Amino acid sequence: MVPYYFVRTQEKVEIALLDMFNNIVVNKYNDITRTSYSQTIRVPIVINQEKNFANWFRNVEEKKRTMPIPIGGLRFVSKEPNNENRTQSTYARQIFSKATERWIQDIQPTPYRLTYELEFLTDNLSDYHQITENIVPYFNTSRALRIKEFDFAPDIERKIIVYLAGTTETFEDELEAGSKHRFFKPKFTFRLDVDWYRPFEIPEMIKYAQMNFQIDDFMHSQQIFVYPDPIAQTEKKAWEQLSDTTRTGYSLLKTFSRSLVKETNIDGTVTWENITAPDAVRPVGVPSFNLLHLDFDNDTSHEVDRSGFGRDFVALNDNNRTFISPLEPGNGQDTPDGYKVDPTVKWNKILDWFGTNNGLNESPFTFQSILQFKNSPVPDTIFQYLLNDETTTDTGVVIPQGEVFFDWGLIDSKLYFTFKTYGSDSLFYTFTTKNKLDLNNMDIYKFVFVLYDSGNAGTFGYTINNGTMIALETMRT
Amino acid sequence: MATITLSVSYNLRDSATELHNFGVGANVSRGLWDNRDKGILERSEKHQINVPEWSQQPNTGLSTYFRRHNGFKDQERHNRVSRNFTLRQGTFVKYYATSFDPMSDPLYHEDNNREVQRYFDVPMILTFQPENEIYNRFGIQHLDEFEVHVHMSLFMELQFASLRRAGILPACDPNEHNPIWSQRGYEGFRYYGYSAQQIFPKAGDLMKIEAFDTLYEIESVKDAAPDHQHRWRKYWWKLFLKDAMDNGKKVSTDVLNDPEQEGFINDLLGAQSGSGLVDPLGNSIKWPFDASCTVDQLKKDVLFRPPEVDKSVTDISGDNNFYPCYDKFGKW
Numbered sequence: 001m002v003p004y005y006f007v008r009t010q011e012k013v014e015i016a017l018l019d020m021f022n023n024i025v026v027n028k029y030n031d032i033t034r035t036s037y038s039q040t041i042r043v044p045i046v047i048n049q050e051k052n053f054a055n056w057f058r059n060v061e062e063k064k065r066t067m068p069i070p071i072g073g074l075r076f077v078s079k080e081p082n083n084e085n086r087t088q089s090t091y092a093r094q095i096f097s098k099a100t101e102r103w104i105q106d107i108q109p110t111p112y113r114l115t116y117e118l119e120f121l122t123d124n125l126s127d128y129h130q131i132t133e134n135i136v137p138y139f140n141t142s143r144a145l146r147i148k149e150f151d152f153a154p155d156i157e158r159k160i161i162v163y164l165a166g167t168t169e170t171f172e173d174e175l176e177a178g179s180k181h182r183f184f185k186p187k188f189t190f191r192l193d194v195d196w197y198r199p200f201e202i203p204e205m206i207k208y209a210q211m212n213f214q215i216d217d218f219m220h221s222q223q224i225f226v227y228p229d230p231i232a233q234t235e236k237k238a239w240e241q242l243s244d245t246t247r248t249g250y251s252l253l254k255t256f257s258r259s260l261v262k263e264t265n266i267d268g269t270v271t272w273e274n275i276t277a278p279d280a281v282r283p284v285g286v287p288s289f290n291l292l293h294l295d296f297d298n299d300t301s302h303e304v305d306r307s308g309f310g311r312d313f314v315a316l317n318d319n320n321r322t323f324i325s326p327l328e329p330g331n332g333q334d335t336p337d338g339y340k341v342d343p344t345v346k347w348n349k350i351l352d353w354f355g356t357n358n359g360l361n362e363s364p365f366t367f368q369s370i371l372q373f374k375n376s377p378v379p380d381t382i383f384q385y386l387l388n389d390e391t392t393t394d395t396g397v398v399i400p401q402g403e404v405f406f407d408w409g410l411i412d413s414k415l416y417f418t419f420k421t422y423g424s425d426s427l428f429y430t431f432t433t434k435n436k437l438d439l440n441n442m443d444i445y446k447f448v449f450v451l452y453d454s455g456n457a458g459t460f461g462y463t464i465n466n467g468t469m470i471a472l473e474t475m476r477t
Numbered sequence: 478m479a480t481i482t483l484s485v486s487y488n489l490r491d492s493a494t495e496l497h498n499f500g501v502g503a504n505v506s507r508g509l510w511d512n513r514d515k516g517i518l519e520r521s522e523k524h525q526i527n528v529p530e531w532s533q534q535p536n537t538g539l540s541t542y543f544r545r546h547n548g549f550k551d552q553e554r555h556n557r558v559s560r561n562f563t564l565r566q567g568t569f570v571k572y573y574a575t576s577f578d579p580m581s582d583p584l585y586h587e588d589n590n591r592e593v594q595r596y597f598d599v600p601m602i603l604t605f606q607p608e609n610e611i612y613n614r615f616g617i618q619h620l621d622e623f624e625v626h627v628h629m630s631l632f633m634e635l636q637f638a639s640l641r642r643a644g645i646l647p648a649c650d651p652n653e654h655n656p657i658w659s660q661r662g663y664e665g666f667r668y669y670g671y672s673a674q675q676i677f678p679k680a681g682d683l684m685k686i687e688a689f690d691t692l693y694e695i696e697s698v699k700d701a702a703p704d705h706q707h708r709w710r711k712y713w714w715k716l717f718l719k720d721a722m723d724n725g726k727k728v729s730t731d732v733l734n735d736p737e738q739e740g741f742i743n744d745l746l747g748a749q750s751g752s753g754l755v756d757p758l759g760n761s762i763k764w765p766f767d768a769s770c771t772v773d774q775l776k777k778d779v780l781f782r783p784p785e786v787d788k789s790v791t792d793i794s795g796d797n798n799f800y801p802c803y804d805k806f807g808k809w
Contacts, residue, residue, distance in 0.1 A: 012779045015772055015775045015776055015779045016776065016779055016780060016794075018768060018772045019772050019773075019776045019780065019794050020794070022768075022769050022772050022773065023769060028589045028590050028725055029582075029589065030581060030589075030590050032582065032583060032584060038727075039727070041725050042769070044764050044766075044767035044768075044769055045767065045768055045769055045772075046766045046767060046768055047768060063690035063692075063741070063745070064690060064691045064720065065745065065764070065765065066720070066721050066722055066723040066745045066746065067720075067722050067723065067764075068722070068723040068724070068764050068767075069722045069723065069724040070724075123722070123724050124587045124589050125585045125587060126582070126585065126587060126589055127589070143800060144800070146780060146781040146783065146799065146800070147779050147780055147781050148778075148779065148780070148781050149781075151778075154781075154782070157781040157783065158781070180696060180719070181696065181719060181722065182696075
């Protein structure tokens with residue numbers, strides 16, 4: 001079993017349900033037209049489930065307190081599985097919480113149907129009619145409770161349907177000799193559709209450590225997160241590593257944090273300069289960072305397909321776990337130091353990735369190239385490029401040839417990425433790393449470029465032989 | 478100057494009036510002795526008490542079997558013996574008389590505006606049984622079901638005095654006095670002008686028994702007690718009691734301030750207006766098992782605040798825009 005877990009699912013439902021019937025009042029009318037009354041009495045409401053909860057009361061009170069009447073009592077009756085509303089076993093839902101500015105991914109909820117009885121005690125017909133008239137017309141035949149789905153995301157609403165399944169009346173009004181109170185007892189039976197959750201953890205750090213490794217003049221910092229295994233698997237980014245922990249069921253998620261370079265000044269003092277791009281490891285302000293992965297894998301004659309999918313382009317939509325239909329811009333025409341586009345490329349798709357017709361880039365992208373240089377790398381080379389032919393969009397706008405493109409590669413031994421969009425808000429930027437890279441033809445490199453902030457920001461990173469991802473300080477020109 | 482001191486004394490006691498009794502410790506109230514203008518009943522009463530039926534008759538040698546028997550004498554004697562037994566052996570009870578006007582609601586004939594109007598003490602003959610309680614329904618529920626016997630004449634004497642003290646006028650002519658209602662019907666009943674409705678014990682009246690700090694309510698009144706009847710006359714009411722409920726009765730200031738009742742009822746009715754208790758969340762507890770205040774507190778963390786409900790609203794679900802189907806009822 002998982003650790004102790006209590007989020008008060010049913011308790012919250014009961015609080016909301018009690019609130020629905022809280023603060024009912026009855027008037028003590030003193031005329032036949034029911035227009036004037038001597039007083040207004042609040043109808044208290046209790047939960048009448050326990051058998052011995054009154055003991056303390058008897059022990060602390062000097063005299064027995066009179067029970068107020070009319071009074072309402074809520075009683076939990078039963079629960080049964082709500083199978084017709086059960087989700088698929090692979091169900092996963094992602095919701096964005098604006099209040100907390102993060103994505104929440106839940107797992108399969110457990111739908112149940114709870115049954116409650118709400119019974120009132122009244123001792124006269126006037127109170128009886130007032131109470132029932134305050135309740136019955138509002139259920140035709142259902143109403144909805146509105147509660148917070150999760151404590152940690154107050155802006156996500158869960159509507160709980162409350163069905164008025166039936167009413168029962170009991171009249172104990174026979175005026176026979178004996179010690180019986182005169183009661184009119186309306187009883188309402190409610191059925192509530194409720195979702196329960198087994199323990200799940202939102203992808204947030206529950207334990208954290210930062211480790212600094214000094215190698216010669218470099219200080220590499222590594223952040224280590226502790227996650228439950230299933231979450232660690234889903235949270236792991238391509239450049240991060242997982243390793244075991246001493247506790248079963250948890251993994252260490254290791255990610256690169258920063259790199260410092262040692263600088264010795266003339267006076268002998270030592271300072272460390274941070275050569276890490278700020279927030280490079282986990283770019284901030286990219287809430288849907290995981291939404292769409294584009295894995296570009298460049299097959300050359302000397303490089304195997306590393307995508308695992310047998311295709312050159314892989315686009316993964318995390319929302320529905322489906323792959324975008326095959327796009328094959330690689331393996332094309334001869335281009336010096338680079339690749340050319342296959343004639344079958346559907347440029348509309350490219351435009352879709354790069355935003356709408358106004359040219360803004362609405363979705364963040366991750367571009368990735370895994371390659372090994374055949375010869376010693378030249379300072380200037382192109383990994384990939386795409387550009388459009390003359391295209392007429394669905395709205396009739398004609399985009400001239402070459403107006404929408406991207407290409408990336410090496411320039412002056414620095415990584416660069418250039419793209420251009422078309423429209424009223426068209427963007428045309430080139431991103432480069434600040435420092436030159438020392439590359440060779442022995443290692444396999446994985447270059448990653450993340451484009452985010454509507455296309456206005458980007459970050460480079462790379463790994464060597466599937467090692468730790470190194471974030472690179474990136475400049476936009 | 479010479480001073481003469483005159484020592485004057487006088488016996489302030491009432492002139493000695495002979496108050497006969499017949500030897501069981503019973504007293505005859507002064508009023509009955511002094512009231513000379515009543516009918517044969519009262520006069521024969523006095524005679525009967527002074528010359529009891531069972532006193533030794535002169536042995537005349539004649540059989541008295543065929544003597545016409547005066548049943549009224551037996552009835553009155555029984556009445557006085559049982560009345561005085563109650564005074565001597567009864568349990569002290571605080572009695573709270575309530576108003577009751579079933580004609581105030583001509584449709585249902587309910588009186589939902591009853592008031593505890595008067596308070597007086599009355600001894601009663603109690604049955605005793607251990608207290609039983611049950612906790613599984615609407616909090617604490619007492620199963621105490623007392624049955625008490627109230628002596629009619631004694632109760633009406635004390636009720637009469639209480640009515641007079643409270644200044645409540647009799648509903649009929651004060652000269653009408655016809656208290657043997659069991660033989661003459663409700664309509665003809667008068668107690669110095671007070672009607673049965675005014676002076677009888679009735680369902681809804683409250684009482685506190687001396688030994689128990691519990692407020693009981695009369696659920697029903699019964700006069701059919703054959704075991705306790707004597708010569709076709711009834712002497713006892715049997716009251717069926719149950720623990721009282723706080724059902725909206727109001728308490729008059731006369732009762733609240735009456736020192737004799739020692740404030741017993743003062744915080745037992747109208748508890749919805751406050752009990753002086755405070756729950757762990759700091760709310761004033763109206764009634765200890767009432768969850769209303771707690772729910773009002775807890776719902777702040779539970780309920781979803783839809784955008785339609787303004788952020789300044791503290792009572793979220795009290796806002797008209799909270800329930801999504803509100804417009805189904807209010808705006809069509």
